Amino acid sequence: MSKTVAVLGTGKIGEALLSGVIRGGWRPADLLVTTRRSDRAAELRDRYGVEAVSNAEAAKRADILILAVKPQDMGRLLDELAPHLTADRLVVSAAAGITTAFIEERLSAGTPVVRVMPNTPVLVDEGMSVISGGSHATGEHLAAAEAIFKGVGKTLRVPESQQDAATALSGSGPAYFYFLVEAMTDAGILLGLPRAQAHDLIVQAAIGAAVMLRDSGEHPVKLREAVTSPAGTTISAIRELENHGVRAALIAALEAARDRSRELASGNG
Numbered sequence: 001m002s003k004t005v006a007v008l009g010t011g012k013i014g015e016a017l018l019s020g021v022i023r024g025g026w027r028p029a030d031l032l033v034t035t036r037r038s039d040r041a042a043e044l045r046d047r048y049g050v051e052a053v054s055n056a057e058a059a060k061r062a063d064i065l066i067l068a069v070k071p072q073d074m075g076r077l078l079d080e081l082a083p084h085l086t087a088d089r090l091v092v093s094a095a096a097g098i099t100t101a102f103i104e105e106r107l108s109a110g111t112p113v114v115r116v117m118p119n120t121p122v123l124v125d126e127g128m129s130v131i132s133g134g135s136h137a138t139g140e141h142l143a144a145a146e147a148i149f150k151g152v153g154k155t156l157r158v159p160e161s162q163q164d165a166a167t168a169l170s171g172s173g174p175a176y177f178y179f180l181v182e183a184m185t186d187a188g189i190l191l192g193l194p195r196a197q198a199h200d201l202i203v204q205a206a207i208g209a210a211v212m213l214r215d216s217g218e219h220p221v222k223l224r225e226a227v228t229s230p231a232g233t234t235i236s237a238i239r240e241l242e243n244h245g246v247r248a249a250l251i252a253a254l255e256a257a258r259d260r261s262r263e264l265a266s267g268n269g
Helices: 012-023 038-048 055-061 071-084 100-104 120-124 139-152 160-171 173-190 195-216 220-227 233-243 246-265
Strands: 005-008 031-034 064-067 090-093 113-117 127-133 153-157
Touching: 005 012, 005 055, 012 031, 012 038, 012 120, 012 139, 031 038, 031 055, 055 071, 064 071, 064 139, 071 100, 090 100, 090 139, 100 113, 113 139, 113 160, 120 127, 120 139, 127 139, 127 160, 139 153, 160 173, 160 246, 173 195, 195 220, 233 246
Parallel strands: 005 031, 005 064, 064 090, 090 113, 127 153
Antiparallel strands: 113 127
């Protein structure tokens, strides 16, 4: 690749993106990283062969800057970058709840900004990254962001107005599945299975179900009905889930996550 990419804030997610960029074709010589600690910088240099620099140096040298810091650190980072960042650079934000307008207001007029909401499965190259362009971002800028995030999973473009809903579904989504697996494991123990066996049974069921959903093209209702025999075990369980309002609880939970994302975006942390 002919462009230089800098990952600012190389924690777990930042490192996952760094490794994805390398797998996507960027040479380590064209990559920069910034970290708070010198030992972390040395670790990344040894592991990936990249150069660790200051935030100001990254702003001067990189064509694409990926901001992978925590949302509460974004304002301070932008203040540090602004004096050194020209409007011909692409800024990609992976910080939850930070709008493109927030970033644009703090940088040179006309700076293209792309907002991305990845989820934690980027750590195993199975992430979903939801991408939205700011007021100065073109299709070329969105494609550049997609090229980076496709190295760690799938991408989906949405209008920025849908980012809060996408955060509720996808950004927070893995936690809901972990919660469900935790509850089902406890149920398995209650039914007499050892914890390890209950865990393995449920995890494999989840993996198999996810692959079937992805690859079959069938509606989830149809797949569920294929498991649900008349007067059988599955329909008895489904009846109890409906009696306890699980569907309504999930809808309410996602609405709460969306509303909290809106609060964070408005600065009400």
